[in-house]
Amino acid sequence: MPAAITEEQQYRDRQALLDVAERLFYRQGVQAVGMDELRTAAGLPLKRIYGLFPTKEALVVAMLDRRDRRWRASLAAHLDAVPDPRERVLALFDWLAQWFTEPGYRGCAWVNVHGELGSTSAAITEAARAHKQAFHEQVVELVSPVDASAAEAVYLLAEGAMVVAGVHGDPTAAARAQAGARLLLDRTS
Structure with a gap:
């Protein structure tokens, strides 16, 4: 069984994802950025991303x-x-x-x-x-x-x-x- 994600890790992942989303959305537009691109840029699995934010x-x-x-x-x-x-x-x-x-x-x-x-x-x-x-x-x-x-x-x-x-x-x-x-x-x- 994988280790539980700590609050600290949750916070870091959330901030990293928000940093990536802000950079990509501002540069390219929201609709032009797919979830796979966010996943790759943030280095987080899609399941983790959707655990942080249930929708785009x-x-x-x-x-x-x-x-x-x-x-x-x-x-x-x-x-x-x-x-x-x-x-x-x-x-x-x-x-x-x-x-x-x-x-x-x-x-x-x-x-x-x-x-x-x-x-x-x-x-x-x-x-x-x-x-x-x-x-x-x-x-x-x-x-x-x-x-x-x-x-x-x-x-x-x-x-x-x-x-x-x-x-x-x-x-x-x-x-x-x-x-x-x-x-x-x-x-x-």
Whole structure:
């Protein structure tokens, strides 16, 4: 009889599978990546994969949720390093510019996955909406001390920059969106 899998091993296998899934799904798209490719890349048997995530959809949702926590924490850490509230708003776009120039940037993972599978998966739609809602709240909290009336527009500038950078491969979208945010904030200064 094989040895029981420890909680530690379960955690390591889960993280390794999520790492592989995130890399492959982001680079190739969810539908283009089969379970055999995931199995090979993760070095885990299919039975083990399905023991961790009973469906591919469950794996995608877990990957998006983990990415969401990491993504928003990275943004928060970047913003927390900027003491001036107005400059902190503008720093949002500096962070986006850094992200847009990372090797392999392919746009917003949540928009990409939702575009691929949102019409057929309520769970994926919910994961994408939860991320966008959490980011929206993060932006409102960021902008409100400077000019609460500009919060929605700054959010839309950030979202638009992500789409333009992803679709057009143009990382300068962040600087152009930042210029728009600066104009919004300057009107109340």
